[in-house]
Amino acid sequence: MKQLFSTIILLLAMHSMAYAQHPCNNFHIYLCIGQSNMAGQASITDEYKNGAGPRFLKMGTVPADGVGKWSEAIPPLSHVGAKMGPADFFGREMLKLLPPTDTVAVIVVAVEGCSIRLFNEDTQKEYIDEVRKRKNREWFFNFLSQYGGDPYQCLIDCAQKAQQRGVIEGILLHQGEADAYDEQWNKRVKDVYNHIISDLHLNPHEVPIIAGEIARNGEERIRNGIIHRLPLWIDNAAVVSSRGCTLLPDNIHFTLKGYEKLGKRYARQMLKMKRLPQGHKEH
DSSP states (O other): OHHHHHHHHHHHHHHHHHHHHSOOTTEEEEEEEESHHHHOOBOOOGGGTTOSOTTEEEEOOSGGGOTTOEEEOOSOSSSTTOOBOHHHHHHHHHHHHSOTTOEEEEEEEEOTTOOGGGGOTTTHHHHHHHHHTSSSOHHHHHHHHHTTTOHHHHHHHHHHHHTTTSEEEEEEEEOOGGGTTOTTHHHHHHHHHHHHHHHTTOOTTTOOEEEEOOOOSSSOHHHHHHHTTHHHHOTTEEEEOOTTOOBOTTSSSBOHHHHHHHHHHHHHHHHHHHTOOOSSOOO
16 A cells, blocks of 8 residues: 555656646747847837736846846847847737737847858858958957857757747748848758757747848848748748838838838748637737
C-alpha cells in the first residue's frame, strides 16, 4: 500500500512538472527582425506611451530592457534609440482579432542600416568587417553593441527562453533597403529562415515568414520586385504591401500612420496563414 501511494505521488509530481514546462498554446510569440523600419522611426505619442495592456508583451533583447525578461510592450520594442514601428501595431491589431483569452508577445531584433547578412551566422563576420571599413559608421556599431555584437544569437537565445512560456507562431521581416539591388536577397532570407527553424526546432509548415515592402517612394520598384519573389523561395512565406503607407520627410521611413497600416497588414496576413481562431471579425 505504501509503495502504491509513493507511486501515485511520483506520477502526480511528474504530471505537474510536465504541465509546468509545457508552453501555453494561447501565448503567441512572434519574432520580428530587420533594419530601421522594423526598429521603428515614428515618434512615440502620448496615446501609446503606456502600451496596450498585459495581453501584449515584449521580451527584452537589450540590457536596457533586461535581456530575456517579459514586460508590457511599451515602445520602443527593439533597442535604445528606436521609436514606434510595425511590430507595435501588429500586436495591437492581433489583440483585436484574437480571442480575449490570448496573449501576443514579440521579440524584436533590428539594426538600422543592416544587410540581411547580419542575421546569418555564416556571413555575419564578413559583413561586419565590411561595415567596419566604411566611414562614419559609429551609429551602426552602437546599435550592434546593444545586442552583444551578435543580433542573430541574441534572437535565438531570447526565443529559446520564450519557448518555455509560449509558442513561436511566425516571423515578421522588414528589411531590404540596405540590399537594394542584391539579387541573392531571397536566398539569403531563406538561409536565415532555415537557421531559425533549425535552431529553435520549429516546424516550417507551422511558422510562416512575412516580409513587408519597403517604402513606395518612386525608387522602390526593383527592390519590392525582389521582395515579392520570396514566396518562390520559401513555401510558407508572404509579402504585405506598403501601398498607401505615408512616409517621413526622408522618404525611407514610415510615419506613425504608415506603420499602423503596415502593422495591421502583417497581423491580418499572419492570421490568414495561421488560420488562428478570431475573436472579432475583420473590418
